[in-house]
Amino acid sequence: MGDFDNELFDVLKERPDKEPDKVFSNQMRQQLQKGQIVKRKRVSVATILTIPVTMAVLAFLIMICTGQTLDIKSAAQLSITQEKSLVFTGSLCILIALLTFIIFVFSKGYTKGWFIFLMFSLSFLAWVMNTVHAENQHLEEPTVPTNSKSFDHDQDQSLSLSDKEGR
Amino acid sequence: MKNPYDYLIGGFSFIYVDMSLYGETPDILPDFIGYAFFVYGLYLLPVVHNLKLWSEIFAFILMVMSFLVELDQWLGSMLLGQVSEQFIQFLLIVFMYCVFQLLLHVHEQKQLEIKTFETYQKFMALMLCGFVIQAFAMNVGASLRENMLFIGAMLQLMAYILFSIYCRAGSKYFKEMKKVHSLQ
Numbered sequence: 064m065g066d067f068d069n070e071l072f073d074v075l076k077e078r079p080d081k082e083p084d085k086v087f088s089n090q091m092r093q094q095l096q097k098g099q100i101v102k103r104k105r106v107s108v109a110t111i112l113t114i115p116v117t118m119a120v121l122a123f124l125i126m127i128c129t130g131q132t133l134d135i136k137s138a139a140q141l142s143i144t145q146e147k148s149l150v151f152t153g154s155l156c157i158l159i160a161l162l163t164f165i166i167f168v169f170s171k172g173y174t175k176g177w178f179i180f181l182m183f184s185l186s187f188l189a190w191v192m193n194t195v196h197a198e199n200q201h202l203e204e205p206t207v208p209t210n211s212k213s214f215d216h217d218q219d220q221s222l223s224l225s226d227k228e229g230r
Numbered sequence: 231m232k233n234p235y236d237y238l239i240g241g242f243s244f245i246y247v248d249m250s251l252y253g254e255t256p257d258i259l260p261d262f263i264g265y266a267f268f269v270y271g272l273y274l275l276p277v278v279h280n281l282k283l284w285s286e287i288f289a290f291i292l293m294v295m296s297f298l299v300e301l302d303q304w305l306g307s308m309l310l311g312q313v314s315e316q317f318i319q320f321l322l323i324v325f326m327y328c329v330f331q332l333l334l335h336v337h338e339q340k341q342l343e344i345k346t347f348e349t350y351q352k353f354m355a356l357m358l359c360g361f362v363i364q365a366f367a368m369n370v371g372a373s374l375r376e377n378m379l380f381i382g383a384m385l386q387l388m389a390y391i392l393f394s395i396y397c398r399a400g401s402k403y404f405k406e407m408k409k410v411h412s413l414q
Binding site (some may be wrong): 166169175180 | 249274313316320324327331334347350351352354355359361362363365368369370
């Protein structure tokens with residue numbers, strides 16, 4: 064038993080343990096404590112989002128219960144021309160921003176990484192959004208007869224009929 | 231050994247150029263043949279890299295997809311429509327990005343490597359800008375749409391010319407290398 068204890072003691076003496084870095088651990092502890100204090104002070108995103116959502120739900124419930132309606136829908140709507148020009152300006156700005164970004168990425172000479180991924184995904188997103196918007200526009204637009212000949216022909220016919228009735 | 235750059239430029243020509251007689255017959259230079267050229271051209275490139283295999287697979291997938299689109303047009307069913315063509319165009323740009331990444335690994339000659347990098351920068355910027363402009367052209371007035379489509383097409387034409395010039399330089403380099411190897 065005594066031999067075994069001696070051997071164990073020798074092994075323990077020779078093991079390559081290092082002294083704990085007290086300075087490092089103290090710094091770490093201080094950082095963690097500071098972090099905890101900051102976390103306590105910080106207002107979380109959930110809190111910021113919860114308050115307006117709760118208020119909106121309460122307002123909605125009150126509106127339904129009292130039978131009130133808010134007639135501000137038409138006030139928020141823009142006239143068709145204004146809306147169109149706004150959409151056009153917005154899309155033009157996005158297009159210019161996207162083109163500038165593409166040129167910036169390639170002029171900098173990036174071959175891989177976050178910028179390349181972002182550029183491809185933004186281009187793809189722009190295409191998808193444009194396709195969806197174009198599809199919606201086609202659905203919203205009423206079918207207008209474009210053949211002027213047929214329109215004139217119909218008009219002529221109606222005119223000739225009215226002339227005959229007059230006679 | 232066959233020259234891979236000839237196949238690459240041949241493939242891109244088939245994809246870029248659409249020829250149909252009086253706009254009524256189907257495309258004489260179908261895109262899927264271009265992608266088949268790309269598969270073979272990439273196979274011939276003297277490089278051992280993971281990206282080579284992935285690019286070949288990508289080219290093969292594009293070949294199948296473009297064949298389906300062409301078939302759809304030939305049959306006149308138009309089930310896939312214009313959207314599928316534009317989607318394949320976007321995939322082509324991503325594919326060309328992969329091809330350039332691979333080409334950047336091929337060369338040991340400094341000059342050609344610089345040329346590859348410069349072509350990559352200009353080609354990709356022109357192709358993507360052209361694509362984005364054409365995408366936005368869908369939602370503008372008829373007169374402006376024509377202009378935007380024209381600008382997009384011009385940018386892509388410039389990209390095509392740049393790529394053909396690069397392939398010519400690559401082809402020259404490949405021939406020189408072949409001569410050196412035959413002398414040795």
